[in-house]
Amino acid sequence: MDLGLTGRTAVVCASTQGLGRACAVELARAGCTVVVNGRTESSTAQAAEEIAASTGAAVVAVAADLNTRAGQDALLAAAGPADILVNNNAGPPFRDFREVDEEALLAGVKANMATPIRLVQRVVDGMVERRFGRIVNITSGSVKMPLAGLDLSSGARAGLTGFLAGVARSVAHANVTINFLLPGSFxxxxxxxxxxxxxxxxxxxxxxxxxxxxxxxxxxxxGDPAEFGAACAFLCSDRAGFITGQSLLIDGGAYPGVL
Structure with missing residues (x-):
C-alpha cells in the first residue's frame, strides 16, 4: 500500500532502538525524511546510518535530551517544518509506588507527559497551516490495564492521553490527527x-x-517491533486522516476487555 508519505518529514523521538527505531524504519521505508533522536552522539549517528543504509531514505541524526528546552530546539531546528511527530520516551523503572519520591514523580511526569505535550505545542500550528499533520504518541498498554510497579508510567501516560484528547478534536478540521499507540510485550x-x-x-x-x-x-x-512500526506508519499516512483521538492497543490479545 502506498501510504502517501513520500517527501514528508518525520520526527521520531527516542528512536535509536526498540519501538521508536521500528517506527523510524517504517516511516523511512514509506518515503519520509526521518529525524532520529537519542541521548548520545555515537548511538544516534549509528542508528541514522543503519536506517539510511537499509531504506535508502534521508535520515538526520540529532543527539539531544528532549526533556530540556535546548534539546527540543535542536531536534526541531534539524527537522524544519515537521509533517509527522512520533512522541516516545523511556518510561520510569519498575518501582513500588511507596518508593516514588517527589523528585522521581516530577521526572516521570515531565518525561512522559509534559515533554510530549510541549513538542505537540511547538509543531501543531505549522501542521494546521499546511493542512497536513500526523502526531502519534507511544504510551503503554498499562494505560488500559495498569500494572503494579508501573504506576508512575501509567499515570503520566494516561494524563498525556487525556490532555491531548481534546486537542485532537480541535485540529481535525485541518487534516491534523493525534493518536496513541499502546504497546504490550514487544x-x-x-x-x-x-x-x-x-x-x-x-x-x-x-x-x-x-x-x-x-x-x-x-x-x-x-510482538515484533516491525509490526508496531507498521502500525505507526499507517496512522501517519494520508489514508488515516479520519482516525484521530484514538488509542490503539497492540498486545496480542493480553488485555481482556472489549473497550
Missing amino acids: DTRRLRAGQSAAAEAQGLSMDEAADRARAGIPAGRF
Missing part, C-alpha cells in the same frame, strides 16, 4: 531487562521468565 531490550529482573527476583532462568510472560498472551508470543 521483543525489545526493555522487555528483556524487565524479564531479567523478574527472573532474578523469582529465582527463575531467563527462559522460564519468558515462558511465563508468553503464557499470558493469547497470541502465544511477544
